[in-house]
Amino acid sequence: MKKDNRFKNSLIMLIVTIAVLFVLNRILDDYKLRILNLCGIYITLGLSMNLINGFTGLFSLGHAGFMAIGAYTVAILTMPAHMKEMNFFMKPIMPFLANIEWSFLPALIMGGIMAGLFGFLIGAPVLRLTDDYLAIATLGFAEIIRVVFTNTQSITNGALGLKGIPASTNIWWSWGVAIITILLMVFLIEGSYGKAFNAIREDEIAAQSMGINLFTHKVMSFTVGSFLAGIGGGLLAALLGTIDPNMFRIVLTFNILLIVVLGGLGSIKGSVVSAILVTIAMEALRFLDESINLGFIELKGIAGMRMVVFSLILMGVVIFRKEGLLKEN
Amino acid sequence: MLKIENMTMRFGGVIAANKFNVDIEKGQIVGLIGPNGAGKTTIFNVITGVYRPTEGKVIFNPSEVERDITGLRPDEIAKLGICRTFQNIRLFKELSVVDNVFIGNHLIIESNVFSSVLKLPKYRKEEKEMLDKSIYLLEKVGLEDEKDSKAHSLPYGMQRRLEIARALATEPQLLLLDEPAAGMNPQETRELMGFIEDIKDEFDLTIFLIEHHMEVVMGICEEILVLDHGSLIAQGDPGFIQTDSKVIEAYLGVE
Numbered sequence: 001m002k003k004d005n006r007f008k009n010s011l012i013m014l015i016v017t018i019a020v021l022f023v024l025n026r027i028l029d030d031y032k033l034r035i036l037n038l039c040g041i042y043i044t045l046g047l048s049m050n051l052i053n054g055f056t057g058l059f060s061l062g063h064a065g066f067m068a069i070g071a072y073t074v075a076i077l078t079m080p081a082h083m084k085e086m087n088f089f090m091k092p093i094m095p096f097l098a099n100i101e102w103s104f105l106p107a108l109i110m111g112g113i114m115a116g117l118f119g120f121l122i123g124a125p126v127l128r129l130t131d132d133y134l135a136i137a138t139l140g141f142a143e144i145i146r147v148v149f150t151n152t153q154s155i156t157n158g159a160l161g162l163k164g165i166p167a168s169t170n171i172w173w174s175w176g177v178a179i180i181t182i183l184l185m186v187f188l189i190e191g192s193y194g195k196a197f198n199a200i201r202e203d204e205i206a207a208q209s210m211g212i213n214l215f216t217h218k219v220m221s222f223t224v225g226s227f228l229a230g231i232g233g234g235l236l237a238a239l240l241g242t243i244d245p246n247m248f249r250i251v252l253t254f255n256i257l258l259i260v261v262l263g264g265l266g267s268i269k270g271s272v273v274s275a276i277l278v279t280i281a282m283e284a285l286r287f288l289d290e291s292i293n294l295g296f297i298e299l300k301g302i303a304g305m306r307m308v309v310f311s312l313i314l315m316g317v318v319i320f321r322k323e324g325l326l327k328e329n
Numbered sequence: 330m331l332k333i334e335n336m337t338m339r340f341g342g343v344i345a346a347n348k349f350n351v352d353i354e355k356g357q358i359v360g361l362i363g364p365n366g367a368g369k370t371t372i373f374n375v376i377t378g379v380y381r382p383t384e385g386k387v388i389f390n391p392s393e394v395e396r397d398i399t400g401l402r403p404d405e406i407a408k409l410g411i412c413r414t415f416q417n418i419r420l421f422k423e424l425s426v427v428d429n430v431f432i433g434n435h436l437i438i439e440s441n442v443f444s445s446v447l448k449l450p451k452y453r454k455e456e457k458e459m460l461d462k463s464i465y466l467l468e469k470v471g472l473e474d475e476k477d478s479k480a481h482s483l484p485y486g487m488q489r490r491l492e493i494a495r496a497l498a499t500e501p502q503l504l505l506l507d508e509p510a511a512g513m514n515p516q517e518t519r520e521l522m523g524f525i526e527d528i529k530d531e532f533d534l535t536i537f538l539i540e541h542h543m544e545v546v547m548g549i550c551e552e553i554l555v556l557d558h559g560s561l562i563a564q565g566d567p568g569f570i571q572t573d574s575k576v577i578e579a580y581l582g583v584e
Contacts, residue, residue: 184446187445187446187447187448188442188445188446191445191446191448191452191456192431192434192435192438192440192445192452192455192456192459193435193442193446194445195424195428195432195435196432196435198421198423198424198428198432199421199424199432199435202422202423202424203420203421203422205379205403205415205419206415206419206420206421207421207432208402208403208404208407209377209379209403209404209407209412209413209415209419210404210407210412210432210433210435210436210495210496210498210499211404211407211408211412211433211435211436211437211499212404212432212435212436213402213404214404220442224442
């Protein structure tokens with residue numbers, strides 16, 4: 001009975017969401033559509049990080065690295081040959097990549113797989129670490145990826161970045177992936193494996209004594225999380241059309257962490273709502289960075305003021321409401 | 330069922346267990362007693378793989394086949410059929426009571442993570458069985474009405490029972506109970522004794538328990554081991570232990 005109800009509610013919710021998206025897709029201008037797209041992408045990214053940090057309790061800060069892998073994979077696989085030639089003027093692209101031109105879906109999946117693969121490979125050594133050590137190691141990994149991408153001129157075009165990536169991401173892609181990710185997370189977390197992840201977060205020793213292999217379960221969660229981060233990165237690349245290694249700095253990981261913590265560690269609903277709110281607020285609070293003219297006095301804008309506001313909110317949340325703003329008790 | 334041979338566990342210069350030997354037979358309830366710091370929990374930690382012994386062997390032989398389990402990981406040992414509770418209760422605090430028991434079932438799952446996410450029929454069937462079993466175990470320990478509460482919201486005695494239910498979910502052959510009666514009043518203690526004998530019969534268990542309540546130990550254990558400063562000082566049935574001079578010395582001191 002309860003299950004039927006839930007199914008009905010979810011279906012209604014899904015139809016309403018699609019209808020709203022359909023209308024918004026019609027009436028919004030390009031700038032606002034872009035924000036709407038970002039909302040969808042950040043839902044995917046927020047959930048992927050919440051799986052690792054919130055549900056499994058692994059303090060990982062490597063998200064930007066996995067996104068970079070996804071983004072570059074999608075970019076290189078979908079860019080037409082002449083576009084690549086234009087981009088790679090310093091040093092030509094490696095021959096076997098020059099003529100590849102995949103359509104968006106397989107490229108996106110490949111982006112996820114590549115990120116997942118790296119998650120798996122990195123996970124094997126670093127997931128033996130705990131807490132702060134894991135955070136430092138994963139942070140280091142993300143930096144390494146960025147530096148490698150800056151220097152592999154013939155694959156990533158180095159610091160010049162890639163321009164003219166086919167703009168395949170639209171509302172249906174970004175939100176379609178977001179909806180699939182939400183469903184995937186709900187099913188995963190409700191299932192036996194998701195509960196095992198939760199058990200690891202709650203008490204590693206007890207979890208292990210109940211027969212849960214800590215290592216394989218951590219790697220599992222980490223790999224799925226990095227796969228989804230790669231997909232998110234791929235969507236982002238195909239939305240922006242331009243990527244370069246400096247996009248994938250720690251600040252990007254911080255933004256996602258902000259979504260996860262504000263929404264509540266271990267809350268799917270929280271991450272979704274907070275992804276939307278934070279993405280919109282990032283744009284809406286842009287005025288803080290610019291000069292404000294109050295008529296009688298003009299306040300000079302301070303670049304980065306937005307992030308100060310967000311950081312203050314974050315500090316407030318961790319001090320006064322650790323379970324997140326949106327998590328129900 | 331379980332044999333420990335010449336097991337020594339040293340932490341730096343401290344000897345927590347010294348040439349410890351035991352042979353537990355199938356179907357027994359064996360008690361391990363001793364003053365605080367005697368090394369009782371250390372022995373449990375060695376059996377369950379939390380510690381690797383400095384010397385000696387742990388052998389698990391639920392059937393004719395002997396298996397050296399020294400140095401295996403705790404999860405591997407749990408899968409072989411040894412499960413435990415903890416002295417200082419280690420529940421999954423933020424999770425519901427039923428989820429705590431459900432997680433105990435996780436080690437027997439055959440479906441992989443993909444069939445769990447896709448909710449394939451085989452997984453659904455397994456999940457249903459796991460859930461039914463969890464509910465059954467909760468009824469067994471009298472916690473079925475609390476199944477949706479968070480584990481940490483339960484009173485102390487219930488938390489102990491929940492820990493036992495969770496351990497039973499792993500389908501152990503050997504159950505290790507670390508001070509199951511700690512913090513219980515006399516009434517609860519008596520209920521616990523009956524309960525331990527019940528589950529032993531129903532699930533065909535062998536039980537090895539650490540306990541300070543002499544009433545429990547003398548009441549249900551067929552064999553008692555007395556530990557002092559890491560060494561076994563006496564072993565025998567309750568009647569023998571109560572009169573053994575070394576035991577009296579360790580517990581009461583002599584003039």
